[in-house]
Amino acid sequence: MTRLVIPGVTPEIANKIDEFAILFAKWNKSINLSAARTPDEIHEHIVDSYAIVQHLMTAATVVDVGSGGGFPVVIAAIACPDTNFTALEPVHKKHAFLRTVARELELVNLDALALRVEDHDVRDYDAATSRATFDLPEWFATGLTLVHPGGWVFGFEAIERTDLPAGVIRHRYELHGKSRAIVALRRDS
Numbered sequence: 001m002t003r004l005v006i007p008g009v010t011p012e013i014a015n016k017i018d019e020f021a022i023l024f025a026k027w028n029k030s031i032n033l034s035a036a037r038t039p040d041e042i043h044e045h046i047v048d049s050y051a052i053v054q055h056l057m058t059a060a061t062v063v064d065v066g067s068g069g070g071f072p073v074v075i076a077a078i079a080c081p082d083t084n085f086t087a088l089e090p091v092h093k094k095h096a097f098l099r100t101v102a103r104e105l106e107l108v109n110l111d112a113l114a115l116r117v118e119d120h121d122v123r124d125y126d127a128a129t130s131r132a133t134f135d136l137p138e139w140f141a142t143g144l145t146l147v148h149p150g151g152w153v154f155g156f157e158a159i160e161r162t163d164l165p166a167g168v169i170r171h172r173y174e175l176h177g178k179s180r181a182i183v184a185l186r187r188d189s
Contacts, residue, residue, distance in 0.1 A: 006050055009079075016078045016105055017046060023101055024069060031093045033069030044176065048156065049075040051173045051182055052129060055154055059083050059126035063146050065117045066133025068094050072156075073129070074101055077110040087112040088120055117142060127152045140165050140185050149189045157181040 006014070021042050027033055028042075036042045049072030056062055056076050060083060064073035067087035077085045089095045089112060098112035113120070128143040128151070136155050143153030157170070158180055170181040 006047060009050075013079055017075065019105055020070065020074055020078065020101060021046060023097075023104065027097045027100075028069065031097065033094060033097060034071070036069075045069075045071045046075055048072075048175050048180065049131065050079065051171075051175075051180070052076055052131075052154055052156075053079040055152070055171065055182060055184065056080050056083060056127055056129070059152075061125045062086070062127045062129060063088065063120070063122070063125045065128065065130040065139075065142070065146075067098055067112065068133070070098060070101055072131050073110065074098070074105075074107070076129070077102075077107045078105070081109055083109060085110045086120075086122070086125075088115050088117055090114060090116045117146070120146075122146075124148045125151060127154060129154045131156045136161055136183065137163055137165065140168070144185070144187050147187050149187055151187050153185045153187070155183045157183045 024042060036045050052072045053076055057080055062083055063086045065088050067073045067089040073085055073087045087098050089098055092114055095112055095114040102110040123146055125147050128146040130139050139155050140153055165185055167185055169184045172181045
């Protein structure tokens with residue numbers, strides 16, 4: 001797999017992301033982590049996931065719901081080593097992949113749990129993320145129950161939606177010439 005270039009990424013982070021891409025490709029052949037099959041498709045998921053990193057850098061604790069193949073939680077855990085990430089993935093083979101990634105990449109800040117969100121007791125995170133697991137209005141309703149007052153819920157928006165809750169902030173970015181956005185909602189204090 002060719003090295004992925006993301007502007008501003010240190011060589012250490014780039015190396016770990018490359019290691020993750022190799023693990024992902026290997027496991028994806030066996031257990032269908034994602035529809036991403038080619039190196040270009042995997043790289044697109046990585047670059048898309050990296051868009052969330054700047055929003056999580058000041059968070060101490062983050063929960064990622066429906067972590068599946070590790071997008072965005074593994075990318076964020078690599079880029080934000082001082083943040084503690086909890087990955088919720090109820091599908092056991094995907095959970096096993098996330099635990100393997102955490103172990104092999106020595107991501108001591110990533111804890112993968114084989115739980116559904118409704119079975120997770122912790123409701124005091126600084127931030128909650130989810131990518132392509134829920135419809136966005138449903139995700140915001142769920143995510144707000146996971147963060148403390150003042151905490152943030154983040155989602156990924158491919159096409160601008162008009163049905164999102166009041167107060168949603170859009171952080172726009174481009175992915176291969178397509179407009180995308182990280183959508184964020186803060187829980188009232």
